[in-house]
Amino acid sequence: MIPGAIGFTAPWLLLALAALPVLWILLRAVPPAPIRRRFPGVALLLGLRDDDCVTDRTPWWLLLLRMLAVAAVIVGLAGPVLNPRAGGADAPRGPMLIVQDASWASARDWSAQIGLLDSLLAEAGRASRPVAFLRLSQPEPPVLRAAEDWRSRLTGLEPAPFSPTPAMNDAALAALDTALDGGLGDALGAGTLETRWFSDGLSRPGRDALLAALERQGTVTVHESPAPVIALTPVVIEDGTVQLTALRARAGTARDITIEAHGRDPQGNARLLATLPMRFEDDATTADGALSLPAELRARITRFQVAGQGTAGAVTLTDDSLKRREVALIAGREDREGLELLSPLHYLEQALQPSAEILDGALLEILPANPDVIVLADVATLAPGEEEALLDWMDQGGLLLRFAGPRLAASDVSRDSENPLMPVRLRAGGRSVGGAMSWGEPKTLAPFPEDSPFAALDVPQDVTVSAQVMAQPDPVLAERVIAQLSDGTPLVTRKRVGAGQVVLFHVTANAEWSSLPLSGLFVQMLERLAVSSAVALPDLAEMEGTTWQPVQVLDGFGQLEDAGTLPGIAGERLISDALGPDLPPGLYEGPDRRLARNVMQAEDTLAPSTWPASIPVEGLARAPETPLGGWLLGLAALLLLADIIASLALSGRLIPAPATRSAASLGLAILMASVFLPDGASAQATPPASDKELRAASEVVLAHVLTGDATLDDTARAGLEGLSETLFFRTSVEPASPIGVDLETDDLAIYPLLYWPVTPEQPLPSQEAYARLNTYLRSGGMILFDTRDANVAGFGASSPNGQMLQRLAEPLDIPPLEPVPDDHVLTRAFYLLQDFPGRHSGRPVWVEAAPPDAEKIDGMPFRNLNDNVTPVVIGGNDWASAWAVDSRGNPMLPVGRGYAGERQRELAYRFGVNLVMHVLTGNYKSDQVHVPALLDRLGQ
Template sequence: MMIGPIGFAAPWLLVALAALPILWLLLRAVPPAPVRRRFPGVALLLGLRDEDSVTDRTPWWLLLLRMLAVAAVIIGFAGPVLNPERDAGARNADPLLVVMDASWASARDWPAQREFLDAMLAEAGRESRAVAVLRLSDPETPVFRSAATWRGRLPGLAPAAWEPSPQTMQDAAGMLGDAPFETRWLSDGLAREGRGALLDALETHGPVTIIESAKPILALAPAMLEDGALALTALRTDAALARDVTILAHGRDPSGAPRVLAQLPLSFTAGETTAAGALTLPAELRARLTRFEIAGQDHAGAVSLTGDGLKRREVALIAGREDREGLELLSPLHYLNRALAPSADLLDGALMDVLPAAPDVIVLADVATLAGAEQAALLDWVEGGGALLRFAGPRLAASDVSRAEEAPLMPVRLRAGGRTVGGAMSWGSPKALAPFPEDSPFHGLPIPDDVKVSAQVMAQPDPDLAQRVIAQLEDGTPLVTRKRIGAGQVVLFHVTANAEWSTLPLSGLFVQMLERLAISSGAGLPGAEDLAGTTWSPVQVMDAFGALEDAGALPGVAGADLADAALGPDLRPGVYEDEDRRIARNVIGSDDAIAPVAWPAGTRISGLAPGTERPLGGWLLALALVLLAADVLASLGLSGRLWPARAGAALILAAALTLPQPGAAQESPEALADELTLAHVITGDAQLDDMAKAGLRGLTQTLFFRTSVEPAEPVGVNLETDELAFFPLLYWPISPDQPTPSAEAYVKLNRYLRTGGMILFDTRDADVAGFGAASPNGARLQRLAAPLDIPPLEPVPRDHVLTRAFYLLQDFPGRYAGQPVWVEAAPPDAEQVEGMPFRNLNDGVTPVVIGGNDWAAAWAVDRRGAPMFPVGRGNAGERQRELAYRFGVNLVMHVLTGNYKSDQVHVPALLDRLGQ
C-alpha cells in the first residue's frame, strides 16, 4: 500500500485508526484526578453529601496528546517505509526479472548494485512477486523463485571478469520463454553489440527499466615498449571534463615482496577519451613489473598484466668474418657483448641456427651480404615483429649492397665507399653528435663531449631520408637511420660496433642507445598464427575486481584461442604459460575502446541510488513513547502531584530515555600501555565492528580464565588517528566496501608490522570461497594489503609454533572451517634435524595471519558471557567453537612469546603429550 512517498509493510493495521474517535469519547468520560487542597474549614463538611455532582472534563490538548500517541503506535506497527523502491503508478503483479550485465565494468560500483538489488528484492517480497535473476556474463535459463530465496544468495553473487558477448546476449534472449514479466536491467553502462536485440526481446514480455550509474568508467590498455619507454594509455567513457589519473606500476622488490615500483600521472583533456604517457625505467626494474593499474579503480578493466612482455630479451649477435684473431678490443662484438650482457640473454651462432629460437633482437655487425634463403627468412622474422640492428664497417662500405636501390633489409640507400672526417688523410676533424630530435627514440639522452665520429657510411639523399633519421652529426649527416617493416623494424648505425670509426662504443651513451633499441622492443600479445598449435596453461586468473588468484585446476587453452577468442568462463583474463614463456591476457586489448551505451529513445532509464528506502516504524514508536511520557507528566501536573523539582528530574529522565545513548568513550591508547589490550580495526560498518569487539571480548575472557594472561577490555582502533604500538594483536575483519586507509595510515601499519605487531586478517568468506565462488571479501583484502610490507606466505605447516603455542592443534576453525590459514613462510634454510619432530626456526613472530573462518563470530559473547552466533550444530558445533577459542589462545601466546616452543628443551614434554 502506498500513500504518497510512504509505503506500508502491514497496511491492514491502519484499520485501527478508525477506533480513534471512540478513544476520544472514552478519554473525555474519564476526567483526571481532582486537585487536592488542604483547608481547615473542610472538617465542617465531613459527612455531608452533594446530591448534584459535576464531572470535570479532560483538557482538549491532553486528549490530543493521547490520540497522537496511540496513532503513532498504530502507524509504527503498520511498517511505514519512506520512498520504497518501486515504480510509480499502479502496482505490477507480474513476476520480476532482474537482468544484470555482471561484467568487469559492474565491479566499479558492485556494492551499490548489490544494495540496490537487495532493496528491489525487499520490495518484491512485500508485494509477493516471484523473482528471477539473469546474469548476461554467464546466462542460465531464468527460474522464478521467491524474493527471500534470492536475498539469501546475494552474498555469493559476484561479477565476472569478462563482459557479455553478442552470442551470450543472443542466448539470453532465447531463454526468456513466453510468460509476461517486468524487467529491471542493471547495466554497466558500456556500449556493446547485441544490447538492442535483447532489449527488444525483453520489451515483448513487459515494461523494461534500465538502471545504471552515471559515474564514468576508466580502463587501461596493455603497456607497450616503444623506443626504450613503456607506453601507457588510459581510456574513459565520459569526455566532458578534464581529469587527472595516476598509473601505478606494481612489481616485486629484490626481497620478493610486492610493491609499487613506479608511478605515472596522466591527464585527460576536456573532450578527449584517451590519455597517454611514457614511463622510462631501467631494464632490471622493468623486468620486475607484474602489472599496471589506475589508482583508485577497483575493477579488472583498470588493470594491465605484463606476462613476459617486459622481461629480459634474447639478443642474437652475428658478426662478419673475423680476420684479426686475438685482438679482443677490435672485435665487432666485444662492445656489444659488454653493453647487452647485463640486461639481455645473448645468443651466438649462425643466422639460420638462431632464427628458429625466435630471438627478440638480431644484431648484424658489419655483415654486408646475405644469402637468398637467409635474407628471406630474416625478412619474414622482421615482418613478424623482430628488431634488426645493423652496424656498418669496412665490408659494408666496400660492398655494393643498397646502392642503386634500397635493399629490403636496409633502412636507406648507401653511397659507395665511406666518409672519413678525421685522421692524417682527411682535411676535417672528427664530428660530434647533434642533439636528438623529439621524435627520436634517443630523445632526452645526454651526449658526452668526448663522443666523436671519424668515419662512417653515407646515406643517399632520398625523399624519405629525413623521416628515417633518428640520430645525426652536428653537420646534419645521418648517423642512425630506421625503417619500419611490417610489425618490426630495421635500424642501421652508420659506424662500426667497435671503436675504429668512432668513440661512441666507449661511452655510456652507447649502452643507453642499445637499451632503447635492442632491449626495449615491442611486447604485444602474439597473433593467432604465431601461437597456433600450442597449448597454454593458466597460472593466475584475474577476477572482476582486478585481484589475481591461483588458477587451480582450470584447463589449458589453445594458443589460437588465447590470442583471438573472446574472454569468458573458458578463457579468463590472467597469466598463461607454456614450457618457457608467459603471456598475459587482459580485459582491455591494445586496439580496444570503451564507449557509453546509447539506449533507444523512449527507454526508461533510472539512476543507481542505493539505500533510498527508509523504514519509519522505529521512529514512530519512539515518538509514541515520548508522547506517553509527556502525558504522564501532564497528568501529574494537572493533579498537583508534580512539584517543580520533580518536574525537572522527570524531564531529565525522559530526555535520557528517549535520546540515543552514545557509546562509551574509548580510553586513549596511552592509558592502555600498562596492561595488555586486544584491538580490532574500525571498518566503518557498525554491525561488523560490534561483532569484532564482541569476539575479542570472548577471547579476552577465555584468556583470563585459562591462562596467566589477563587482558583489559578490547577496544577499536582508528588507523588514521590512533597509535598502534600499544596493541600486540590487531584483528581486521574484511568487508567488500570498507574504505581504503590513507598513505599515512599505511606508513603506521608497516611500522607496526616491522616492530613486532601482528595483524589477523579475516575475510569471513570460508562459507562461499570454499565452493569456488568469487569472493568480494578476498578481492578487497588483496587491494587493502597491497601497500603493506608483507613477507612471503604459506599455509600453516604441521610443525608451526601456532600448532603448539598453548594447545596442540592442527585445525584452526572459526564460525566456518576447512579453509587454509596463511602465515609467514619459513626461511629456506629451516631444515628438520633427524630425530626431532620440529624444524629449528628462528624466534620471529609471523607479522600477519590470513584466513576466512570468521573467528570473531565464533568467539563473540554478549555482556552476560553467552555466545552470540551459532557455530555448526549440536555437540559438533560446540566442539568447533572450543577449537576456535583454542586457536585464539595459541595466537595470543605466539604474539607474546614468539617461537620459544621451538627450543629443543620443550621436545620431551611435547612428545609425551603427543604420545610419541
C-alpha cells in the same frame, strides 16, 4: 525499494487514527466544567486553602500526551516495518529472471552482487517462486529452477573478462524468445515476470531491444553499483618513455590513482617494479602519464594495472612490443674514417637507434650479454671459437642477421658445402647488374610472397639493386627465399638454426650495392624480422594464415591464469574479432613473437549506462528489515506512565501543591526528551578520551585500528562486538564493548589485542605512532593484520592490500614469521583447531617463528616453544566480516552457503576465542613440557 521506506503488516488498523479527533473532544469534555452559583455562605470560606484540588479542565499538554499514546498504540499494532521487503498482496507471484552483464566491469563489486543475489534468491525461495538466469556475456536460454538450487550455484559464478557485444545482446534476445516459447512462458500464467538486471555501469549498443522485450513481460529493476569504472588502455612507446592512459566512465571530481608496473626480478620472482601516480582532473574522463624506465627494467615488465581495481579492464598486458631489444652491430671493415655515409653500419644505426639498444664491441665480449640480435655487416670469416659460440647462442633463440659486401663476395665461405652460419650456399665473385662495367640495368624488387614475413609491405619503385651475392642452386633454396629481385634472384634468405635463425641480405648494409638502406622499406623489413620493436599491432594481411597459441589468459578479476589446453586462434581473428568466450584476453604466442590482446584497445572509451525514467535503478546494498511495532508500543507505555504521573501531580497527590505545576512540567520535559531524542544523544555524545581509556584500563576491551574507511571501521567494530559476545558466553573472559583507536593520539598499552584491517587507501602512521606501536609490541601486545583478500590472493602475492601491508609493517619491529605450525598454542588455546577460516578460507596464517632450539621431547605432544606471545598474526581471511553481528545479535554478512557456511563461521569464532585466550594467558599450555619435572619434585 526506496531506502528508508516504511511498510505495514496490518495497514487497515491505521483507519483508527481517524477517531483521534473524536477522542480529543471526549477528553476535553471530561471532567465537565462546574456550574457557577452565587451562595452567600461562600464568604465564610474566603481565605481558606484546600490541599486537594481538581482542575476544571484537562491541560492541553496532557491531552496531547494522551493523543500521542493512543496514536502510538494504533500505529504499533499496524505492524510498521522499516525497509520492508515486498510481501503480501503486492508481492510478485510469477517467476523471477536474473539478468547479469557479468562483464569485466562487474568484477569491481562482484561480492556485493553475489550477496544481493543470495538475499533475492532467499526471498524467492520463501515465496516458492522459480528463478532463471540470463548472462549477457554468455547468453543461453534461461531455465527455470528452484531458488535454493541457484543459491547453491552462486559460488561458481564469476564475471567474464570481456564485455557483452551487440551480437551477444542479440543472442540473449533470441535466448529469451526461446525460453518464453517453452517453460518460462508456461510459468507466466501465475503472474508477470519480474526481472532483476545487474548492470556493470557501462552503456553498450544493442541493449534497448532486450530491455523492451523484458518490460513487455513485467517489471524490470536495475541494480547498479555507484563505484566508478576505471580502465587502462594499452601502453604506447614515445620518445623512449612508456605512455599510459587511464579511462573512467563518469566525469566527476578530481581523483588520484596509481598505476603499478609488475614484472620479474633477475631471480625470476614476481614483484612490483615501478609505480606512476596519475590524476583525473575535474570533469575529465581520461588521465595520462609517462613512465621513464631503463631498457633492462622495462623488458621485465609483464603487466600494468590500476592499483585497487580488481578488474580485467584495469590491467594491460605487455608483449614483445614493449621490450627494447638489444642489437649488437659488428662490421667487417671500418677503414673509411670520416666517410660516415659509407660506413657499413651507418644506416643500421639510424634505423635501430629509436627502438633498440645498440651494443658495440668484439663478438666474444658481446655474447655473454645475450643480445636479442647480432648483425654481421660484410663479415666473411670468424675468429677461432666465435662460430661455436654463435651456434650455441642461436640454439637458444638468437637472431643472426648478415649483410653481404666485397669481403663476403670474395671469400670462399659456403661455396662447396653449406655453412651453418649462412642460410644458403653462395657463388664466388658476386654479381653486378648496373654501373660502368655492366651492360645491365639495376634491378627492382619483386612483390613479397604471401609466406614471407614481409608480406603485404609496399615495394617502392625507386628501390633498386646494382650488385649482390648470388645463391647456389639448391633443392632447399626456394623455401629459404623470403625476398627476391624482379628477375627472380634471391635478395633475402633465411634458415632456422635450433630455436633461432640466420637471415642474409644479399646486398650491403649501406648504399654501395642498393638504395634499399635509403628507403623506409628497410626499417619496415627490420621490424618484420623483429630486429627492432614493433609497437603497433601487425597488419591484418600479415596475420592471415597464422595460428596463435594462448599462453596465459586473464580472468574477470584481472588475474593471469595458464591457458592450459585452450585451442589456437587464427591470426586475423586475434586482431580483428571482439573478445569472447573463445577469444579471452591474454598473451598469445605466434611464429616469431608474443602478442598481448587486452580488454581495452587504444581507441576505446567508457560510456556510463543510461536507463529510461520508467526503470527504477537501485544499488547493491540493501538495508535490513527493522520492525518498529515493539518500539512504538513501548513508547505508548512510557507516554501512559507519564500521563499517570502528570495526573497525580496535578491532583496534588504526588508532590506538595505549590510545586505541582513546575515540577510536573519539568518531569514531563525530561521524560519527553528521553523518549524522542535519538539513541546516545546527550549533552556529551562522545565520551572524552580519558573516559574511554579509563574504561579500557578497568575492563578487557578489544580494539580495532581506525582506517578512515567508515564502512570498514563499522565492520571491524561489529566483528569485535560479535567476538566479545562469544567470549562472554563461552569463556570466563567478559569483554566490554570494543573501541576504535587512533594510532596518532590514543594510548595503546591498555588494549591486549589490536585488529588492523588493511585497505590500500589508508594513510601510513607517523613516526611517533610507529614508536608507540613498537613499544606496544615489545611490551606484550598483539596486532592481528587482516588483508581481507584471501579470495583473490595468496600470501606474498602482489594484491593491493598485500602491498599496503608490506608498507605498513616495514617500520615495525616484527620478528621472523612462519605459517602456524601444527603444535602451536593457537591450535589448542581453548578449542582444537587445524585451520583458521574467516569469511574466506584457504590462506595460511603467519605467526612468530619458533626458536631454532625448539625440540620436541619424547612423550610430549608438542615442542618446548618459548613463553612469549607472538606479537603479530598476519592473514587475509577477513575474520571481522565473519564475526560481525548487528544490534540484535544476528550475523551481518554471509559466509559460504548453507550449513557449510555456518560451520565456517563457527570455526572463525573458535579461532577468535583461541586468539584472545592466547593473548591473555600466553603459551600456558606449553608448560606441560615441565610436567615430568614437577611430578618428580612432588614425588621427592
